[in-house]
Amino acid sequence: MKLLAATDTGWSPATDPNNHVLSGELLMPAEQCDKPHCYCRREFISVTTYCRTMHAQVVDLEITDEQLEDIARAYITELYPDDPLEDDDVNDLVHAMISPGPDFPVGTVIERWGYELRDIRDNTLSDDDD
Numbered sequence: 001m002k003l004l005a006a007t008d009t010g011w012s013p014a015t016d017p018n019n020h021v022l023s024g025e026l027l028m029p030a031e032q033c034d035k036p037h038c039y040c041r042r043e044f045i046s047v048t049t050y051c052r053t054m055h056a057q058v059v060d061l062e063i064t065d066e067q068l069e070d071i072a073r074a075y076i077t078e079l080y081p082d083d084p085l086e087d088d089d090v091n092d093l094v095h096a097m098i099s100p101g102p103d104f105p106v107g108t109v110i111e112r113w114g115y116e117l118r119d120i121r122d123n124t125l126s127d128d129d130d
């Protein structure tokens with residue numbers, strides 16, 4: 001199954017220098033707020049350490065739907081301990097983990113701008129980082 005993981009190059013840009021993903025950990029696009037220039041639109045979040053990065057690599061992993069659901073449940077329980085665990089939330093999270101991968105060849109490093117994802121080697125989106 002194609003999923004997103006932190007790159008194994010040892011270099012992964014982060015908006016917070018004290019908050020680094022570990023190479024290879026599973027990522028998904030971070031939930032974004034409604035501020036148009038907020039960093040959250042550029043970020044992927046680790047489903048295990050909750051660290052954030054702006055690069056994600058498409059990897060092919062042997063993983064079952066049940067394992068993905070377990071990861072999603074653990075994530076929700078950890079981040080929202082006071083909320084009841086809803087199946088819809090678990091499904092949404094699994095969807096967030098699995099939906100980007102099929103659009104890219106394995107090994108591609110991608111970045112995001114809101115809901116748009118692109119190969120970092122492409123140059124088709126506006127870049128107003130500066």
Ligand SMILES: [Zn+2]
Nearest residue numbers: 033038039040
């Ligand atoms: Zn935000």
